[in-house]
Amino acid sequence: MNDTKKYKFTLNPLSTIILSPREQSCFLCNNKEMKKIKGEDGRFSYTDSIKFVYPFYQYGMYEEYEPSNAQYYIPGSSIKGAVGSSLISFDDIRVDGQNISLRNLYKLQNIRTDSAEEKPKLGIFFPKVAIETLDSGTELNGELFTGENPxxxxxxxxxxxTDKLKQLLKQINAILLKYEGESREIKEKDILCLMKSKLETLLREISSTDQNRYLIILGGYKGLNLSGVFPHEAAGAIYIDTENKLPHGLAWIRLE
Structure with a gap:
């Protein structure tokens, strides 16, 4: 067995990342509490009917939703799971609360490709629920440990x-076939076309550059096609980061 060595890296999310502890119950909030929080901080983007908040990982236990006092972090085990190797481990990464935002979750529904008449609809998934997310464009520093070549x-x-993104692109292309011949502007079509273009650009960037950075897919609400590599076509929901027109959880790891 090789000696374990420590390496430094940076984590750069390309889209919002959702990491919420399953064992922790969500916070139940009333309108007065949510309006106070929303008024104090402009980073929050959600409907006014929110009653339930699923928090990002945070140290300690809290009885009420208090984002200003939370100590947020990314579990090292979550990064290890995204990398998918037993040969490497990661320390937790502390996250500044200024990089955490509260958002509604958007889901593309009615996406069966075997029905030409049924058009997909993009909407808020559970309007009364909001989820804390790590903002895209954030740069975080971390450490990993391995006895192998990182x-x-x-x-x-x-x-x-890459294989997972290609699966998702195949699903998007099948959905876009429903809109062939449509000349009018359609929100879902426009978003999917932009998402397709961005993913294709990202895949080209992966294959044509060698900048010591590596793409991982981190966190939840990625959709079935980004949860594994399947031998056959996988249907399933598509969750969309509507600000970036990308799936949730895309991030670069760059070795220093």
Whole structure:
């Protein structure tokens, strides 16, 4: 067995990341509490009917939703799960609360490709629920530990990410066939076309650059096609980061 070594890296989300502890119940909030929080901080983007908040990972236990006092972090085990290797481990990464925002979750529904008449609809998934997310464009510093070559481990992780994105693109292309011949502007069509273009650009960037950075897919609400690599076509919901027109959870790991 090789000696374990420590390596520094940066984590750069391309889209919002959702990491919420399953064992922790959501916070029940009333309108007065939510309006106070929303008025104090402009980072929050959600409907006014929110009653339930699913928090990002945070140290300690809280009886009430108090984002200003929360100590947020990304569990090292979550990054390890995204990389998908037992040969590497990660420390937790502390996250400044200024990089956490509360958002509604958007889901593309009615996406069966075997029905030409049924058009997909993009809408808020459970309007009374909001989820804390890590903002895209954030740069976080972390440490990983491995006795192997970290480049090889991260290259394998990136290849799996690439395969998953290709699955999602195949699903998006099948959905877009429903709109052939439509000349009018349709919100769902426009978003999917932009999402397709961005993913294709990202895949080209992965294959044509060697900048010591590797794409992983981190966190939840990614949709079935980004949860694994399947031998056959996988249907399932598509959750969309509507601000970035990308799936949730896309992030670069860059070795220093």
């Amino acid at each position: 480049v090889a481990v991260l290259q394998d992780a990136q290849q799996r990410s």
